[in-house]
Amino acid sequence: xxxxxxxxxxxxxxxxxxDPVCAAYAQGLIDNDRLIAGEPLxxxxxxxxxxxxxxxxxxxxxxxxxTKELLAGFYLVDAKDLNEAIQIAGGIPPxxxxxxxxxxxxQLDLSDAAG
Amino acid sequence: MTKRELDTAPxxxxxxxxxxxxxxxxxxxxxxFDLAEEALQTxxxxxxxxxxxxxxxxxxxxxxxxxxxxxxxxxxxxxxxxTPWSDAAEQIDAMPDGASAPDERETVEDDQLRLIFTCCHxxxxxxxxxxxxxxxxxxxxxxxxxxxxxxxxxxxxQRIVRAKAKIRDAGIPYEVPGTDxxxxxxxxxxxxxxxxxxxxxxxxxxxxxxxxxxxxxxxxLARLLxxxxxxxxxxxxxxxxxxxxxxxxxxxxxxxxLVPLDEQDRALWDRATxxxxxxxxxxxxxxxxxxxxxLQAAIAAVHAEASSPEAxxxxxxxxxxxxxxxxEPSPIVLLNRAVAVAMRDGPEAGLMLVEPLLEGGGLxxxxxxxxxxxxxxxRLERPVEARVAYxxxxxxxxxxxxxxxxxxxxxxxxx
Numbered sequence: 001x002x003x004x005x006x007x008x009x010x011x012x013x014x015x016x017x018x019d020p021v022c023a024a025y026a027q028g029l030i031d032n033d034r035l036i037a038g039e040p041l042x043x044x045x046x047x048x049x050x051x052x053x054x055x056x057x058x059x060x061x062x063x064x065x066x067t068k069e070l071l072a073g074f075y076l077v078d079a080k081d082l083n084e085a086i087q088i089a090g091g092i093p094p095x096x097x098x099x100x101x102x103x104x105x106x107q108l109d110l111s112d113a114a115g
Numbered sequence: 116m117t118k119r120e121l122d123t124a125p126x127x128x129x130x131x132x133x134x135x136x137x138x139x140x141x142x143x144x145x146x147x148f149d150l151a152e153e154a155l156q157t158x159x160x161x162x163x164x165x166x167x168x169x170x171x172x173x174x175x176x177x178x179x180x181x182x183x184x185x186x187x188x189x190x191x192x193x194x195x196x197x198t199p200w201s202d203a204a205e206q207i208d209a210m211p212d213g214a215s216a217p218d219e220r221e222t223v224e225d226d227q228l229r230l231i232f233t234c235c236h237x238x239x240x241x242x243x244x245x246x247x248x249x250x251x252x253x254x255x256x257x258x259x260x261x262x263x264x265x266x267x268x269x270x271x272x273q274r275i276v277r278a279k280a281k282i283r284d285a286g287i288p289y290e291v292p293g294t295d296x297x298x299x300x301x302x303x304x305x306x307x308x309x310x311x312x313x314x315x316x317x318x319x320x321x322x323x324x325x326x327x328x329x330x331x332x333x334x335x336l337a338r339l340l341x342x343x344x345x346x347x348x349x350x351x352x353x354x355x356x357x358x359x360x361x362x363x364x365x366x367x368x369x370x371x372x373l374v375p376l377d378e379q380d381r382a383l384w385d386r387a388t389x390x391x392x393x394x395x396x397x398x399x400x401x402x403x404x405x406x407x408x409x410l411q412a413a414i415a416a417v418h419a420e421a422s423s424p425e426a427x428x429x430x431x432x433x434x435x436x437x438x439x440x441x442x443e444p445s446p447i448v449l450l451n452r453a454v455a456v457a458m459r460d461g462p463e464a465g466l467m468l469v470e471p472l473l474e475g476g477g478l479x480x481x482x483x484x485x486x487x488x489x490x491x492x493x494r495l496e497r498p499v500e501a502r503v504a505y506x507x508x509x510x511x512x513x514x515x516x517x518x519x520x521x522x523x524x525x526x527x528x529x530x
Contacts, residue, residue, distance in 0.1 A: 001286045003286075079286075081286045082236075083288055083292075083296070085286075102285075104284055104285045104286055106284065
């Protein structure tokens with residue numbers, strides 16, 4: 001199964017985790033065929049939120065939701081089950097400073113019933 | 116009594132005794148809680164048709180598992196023929212092949228453990244685990260669980276549906292954790308059982324019987340777990356539940372008034388339950404691999420074996436609290452230890468330990484901490500300060516029996 005591990009950090013700890021440490025962990029996941037994709041993100045002041053209403057594209061400066069901990073990066077991993085995904089997420093270096101949300105990836109429903 | 120009623124009695128007995136074991140195995144074979152529930156019902160319908168004539172098979176559990184599994188798969192195959200792109204095809208393909216089953220008895224026991232560990236997975240909230248365990252492991256109806264947990268059946272049903280959806284969609288595996296993960300995972304299972312017990316134990320006599328029945332259900336769960344997994348902390352938890360339960364009738368009056376431990380009529384304590392609890396504690400402590408539940412049980416055992424509050428070995432209890440602090444360094448444990456110290460060395464010594472817990476020790480808003488302080492002041496014959504502390508405790512609790520108890524104390528000191 002695929003799981004998306006979302007890394008959340010507050011402003012204070014945004015840079016607490018050195019990049020080489022994260023790179024080394026990602027490399028370990030690649031070596032074990034666990035990492036499908038993973039990237040760090042620029043801080044939220046660089047975010048643009050987009051909505052389409054009545055055919056019009058509307059832009060907003062800033063992230064979708066203002067929260068204390070903000071999305072700082074992601075790892076898309078391939079794991080046997082939730083237990084393995086939790087184990088991988090627990091090893092993600094920023095887990096010590098922020099939170100990692102683990103979400104199972106679903107398949108698009110392409111059956112007739114779903115239209 | 117008609118002949119038919121006579122004939123279905125053994126089926127009802129088997130449903131009561133083995134229904135959840137059959138269910139646990141069906142979850143593994145069908146890979147879904149909902150399909151397993153359907154298969155379980157179908158299997159018992161089939162049994163009710165066949166057994167009165169053909170007799171109860173030698174191994175009814177195996178019969179029910181295979182009947183339920185066969186019928187549900189058959190039904191899915193038929194649906195598949197009608198709607199070729201439905202989930203049915205995928206569901207059938209994803210089903211594990213049950214043909215290569217090893218030792219059957221062992222497998223059935225493993226399945227029960229799988230079910231318990233899945234229902235108590237730490238990625239589910241504690242309240243979801245409680246609901247799911249009572250529904251799927253104990254087989255209680257959603258109505259019964261809702262009434263016992265004081266929530267509406269709709270809320271409870273939603274909680275269970277969400278938890279099952281998470282198990283399915285998030286890929287929570289149906290397995291017994293390996294030895295490296297076992298201690299952490301077992302801790303959650305034990306906590307869920309303990310919470311179920313307390314849910315029932317906190318209910319007063321006058322309340323719904325279903326609520327107090329939760330305590331017996333928790334004891335049954337702990338017994339089942341111990342049968343399946345002989346770990347010292349499981350013994351410790353079962354011992355703790357038994358020892359607390361042994362005081363059930365003594366801890367409140369017929370009118371629902373709380374009776375503190377030192378005022379309880381010890382003749383009302385259930386001796387047989389105490390003996391069983393004490394034996395379990397000894398086994399757990401002898402193993403050398405015990406934890407917080409075993410130590411709490413040991414403390415309960417020292418109380419249980421004392422003929423009066425004065426005859427209690429308070430030094431032993433203080434020592435056990437010291438050991439407990441290593442596992443659970445919480446202010447609540449410190450508070451309980453302070454009470455034991457007060458009994459061993461006098462109220463002055465206890466008060467010196469309680470006061471720092473109230474001021475900056477994290478228990479300033481905890482009513483029992485103020486009640487303890489009030490009690491120590493009362494014993495020191497300082498009624499004015501005791502009164503202030505009793506009133507603070509009163510303001511901090513919403514529970515009616517606790518409030519009535521505090522009012523009684525206030526009256527005793529002339530407040």
